[in-house]
Amino acid sequence: MRAGVVFASSLAAAVVGAAGLIATPAAAPQRAGAPRAVTYTRDVAPILNRHCVDCHRPGEIAPMSLTTYAEARPWAKSIRAAVATRVMPPWYADPAHGEFANNPRLADAEIATLTTWVDAGAPEGDRRDLPTSPIAAGGWTLGTPDRVVAMTAPAQVPASGPRIIADYAIEPLTFEADTYVSAIEVLPSNRTVTHHAIVNVKDAAGTRRIGGFQPGGATTIYAPGYVRLIPKGATLALNMHYNPKGTPQQDTTKIGLTLARGPVQKVVLTAMSGSRALDIPPGAANYEAVGTPYVFTADSHIVSLLPRMNERGKDFRYTLVAPDGRAVVLLSVPRFNPDWQPSYVLKTPIAAPKGTRLETVAHWDNSAANRHNPDPSQRIGFGPEIMNGYFDYTVDADVPTRTAAVR
Numbered sequence: 001m002r003a004g005v006v007f008a009s010s011l012a013a014a015v016v017g018a019a020g021l022i023a024t025p026a027a028a029p030q031r032a033g034a035p036r037a038v039t040y041t042r043d044v045a046p047i048l049n050r051h052c053v054d055c056h057r058p059g060e061i062a063p064m065s066l067t068t069y070a071e072a073r074p075w076a077k078s079i080r081a082a083v084a085t086r087v088m089p090p091w092y093a094d095p096a097h098g099e100f101a102n103n104p105r106l107a108d109a110e111i112a113t114l115t116t117w118v119d120a121g122a123p124e125g126d127r128r129d130l131p132t133s134p135i136a137a138g139g140w141t142l143g144t145p146d147r148v149v150a151m152t153a154p155a156q157v158p159a160s161g162p163r164i165i166a167d168y169a170i171e172p173l174t175f176e177a178d179t180y181v182s183a184i185e186v187l188p189s190n191r192t193v194t195h196h197a198i199v200n201v202k203d204a205a206g207t208r209r210i211g212g213f214q215p216g217g218a219t220t221i222y223a224p225g226y227v228r229l230i231p232k233g234a235t236l237a238l239n240m241h242y243n244p245k246g247t248p249q250q251d252t253t254k255i256g257l258t259l260a261r262g263p264v265q266k267v268v269l270t271a272m273s274g275s276r277a278l279d280i281p282p283g284a285a286n287y288e289a290v291g292t293p294y295v296f297t298a299d300s301h302i303v304s305l306l307p308r309m310n311e312r313g314k315d316f317r318y319t320l321v322a323p324d325g326r327a328v329v330l331l332s333v334p335r336f337n338p339d340w341q342p343s344y345v346l347k348t349p350i351a352a353p354k355g356t357r358l359e360t361v362a363h364w365d366n367s368a369a370n371r372h373n374p375d376p377s378q379r380i381g382f383g384p385e386i387m388n389g390y391f392d393y394t395v396d397a398d399v400p401t402r403t404a405a406v407r
Contacts, residue, residue, distance in 0.1 A: 038117045039125025040069045047110050048072065049134045051089050054141045061191040061215065067133065069124045076122040083111050090216070090340045094332040099347040142185045142219055145256030149173045149236060154250040157193045157242045164242040170255070175234050180227040180267075183258035184211035184220040190251035195241040196308075196341075199255055203234035209270045209390070213253075214308065216342035225265030226303070226394070266394040268303060273318070273360040273389040280312065280380040285367040291360035291389050293321075299396040301349035302358070305331045308388035311338050311372040312364040312380060318389060323355035330358075338372055343392075352393065360389035 038044070048056070048066050056066035066072045072079070082088035089104035106114075117123070136144045152169045188194040196214040200207045210228045211220040222228075230236075240253065273291040280287045307316035313336040321327045331344050352358065364385060368376045378384075 037123065037125075038113055038120060039123050039129070040072065040117065041125035041127055042129040043113050043125075044072070044117050045069075046131050047106070047113060049131060051104055051106060051110075053133075053135065057135060057139075059139065059189070059191070067135075073122050073124075076118045080115055080118040083114055090337070092333050092335055092337055092340065093344055094334050097329040097332045098344070100344050101347045102342070102345045139187060140185055140256055142183050142221065142256070142258060145185065146259040147173060147257040148254055150254040151238070151252050154189075154252045155240060155242065157190075157249045157251065158244055159246055159248050160244050163195070163244075165239070167237060167239050168253070170236060170238050173236060175230050175232060177232050179230040179232075180260040180264055181210070181230060181257050182222055182224075182227055182260040184228070185256040185258075186211060186213035186218050187254045187256060188213060188218075188251055189253065190249055193242045193245050193249050194251055194253070195243050197241070197253055198239040200237040200239065201230055201234050202237050203231050205231075207237065211255075214341045215338070216340040217306075220343070221345075222268060222303075225263055226268055227260045227264050227266070229267045265399075267398055268392050268394055270390060270392050272391070273358050274387045276382040276387075278364075278380065278382045278385050278387060280364050280366045280385060282377050282379055283367050285365050285369065286314065287364045287366060289362055289364075289387050291362070291387060293357040293359045294391075296352045296354055296356045296358075296393075299354050300352045300356075300393045301396065302330065302346065302352055303349050303392040303394060304343050304345040306341075306343040306388075306390040306392075307331070307333055307336070307360075307362070308341060308386055308390060309336055309338065309362065309364070310385050311374060312366050312370060312385055313338055314363040314365040314370075316362045316389070317360065318391070319359045319361075320350065320352060321357040321359055323353065336362075343390075349394070358389075358391065360387070362387050362389075 053067050054060070055062040056064060058065050064071070064075060066075065083106055086105065089106065091103060091105055093100060093103070135141060138144070149171045152171055155168055157164065184199060186197050186199060188197065194213070197212050198209055199211040201210050210230070236255065238253065238255065240251075242251065271294050273294040275289045275291045278289055302320070305318055307318070309316065315332070315334050315336050317332045318330045319327050320330050330346075330350060364380075366373060366376055366380060370376070
């Protein structure tokens with residue numbers, strides 16, 4: 001799980017005394033026929049590796065690291081409380097609508113393992129049982145990328161002032177042929193001031209989003225055979241959003257590309273249903289905006305959904321309306337959290353025949369009751385607030401016979 005700022009407040013409520021410190025009793029001999037003892041090295045570390053350490057590690061957005069036994073043990077009781085109440089891992093999709101391949105919720109058996117471990121005194125176990133760390137050299141969670149580009153100079157973020165949204169120069173990367181990408185990871189060096197990043201492809205046809213970073217999501221991964229196309233002669237561009245945090249700081253963001261291998265089945269595209277016509281009155285607790293529908297001009301399939309709002313965001317919903325008027329909610333986020341804005345990857349792509357509309361509606365809370373709201377006395381328009389209902393899709397008629405080759 002990418003458990004960023006959300007974990008800080010949620011975990012604080014679960015911590016009793018000094019971060020839930022507990023004592024480990026001396027190990028007792030294992031009796032014949034007795035249940036196997038649950039240990040960190042054999043049972044707990046694999047769960048934390050699968051769900052937690054991509055955020056809970058040095059330099060990432062979570063407030064504590066959980067990559068080693070020494071780091072995890074002081075938080076044992078807090079971990080138990082957070083997973084038992086399903087505060088962690090964070091996930092905000094309404095379960096009544098849609099099934100998602102990247103749902104990070106722990107299985108009941110995983111929660112039981114963590115609970116048993118804590119109740120037993122959080123024993124370490126045999127260090128020879130430790131699994132290999134899932135984090136590659138350089139901090140990459142998807143393994144070492146085939147191509148890496150970075151900012152040509154660190155971004156300078158002042159101690160105070162308005163948010164910074166700007167393009168930043170990155171190292172040139174020449175694409176001498178059509179290049180197919182199966183995964184993208186964006187790696188800011190300073191999560192404290194980095195709110196989000198957008199990676200674009202630029203060529204004669206225009207500028208198109210292919211990936212990015214936002215709280216709750218730094219990676220873009222597709223199913224085998226699903227790729228992004230970077231056309232021959234295209235370049236990459238990087239747009240960043242920084243928030244000053246009281247002291248001058250720097251960030252050097254990197255982009256990692258994993259090149260596709262094997263047959264290319266579908267090229268993934270990104271589009272959006274949203275609105276710039278925002279005019280949120282001071283103190284408004286339930287301001288509504290309806291996005292401009294996206295109308296599919298060819299038979300397509302929707303792959304994933306990425307709702308984007310800022311501090312006053314309250315809820316967001318995507319609805320697919322067929323040409324005959326039938327409607328189905330693809331995703332509802334009833335309690336939007338600006339600290340956690342993942343992409344919701346559909347377990348099975350959803351058909352969107354030609355003429356289908358993808359509609360969005362969202363609400364904002366500009367009242368003092370919204371703990372994220374920096375100033376409820378202000379009238380807010382587009383810019384300080386956004387309504388970007390991104391989604392990824394493929395076109396049915398695009399059935400490539402190409403084979404991706406690593407270059």
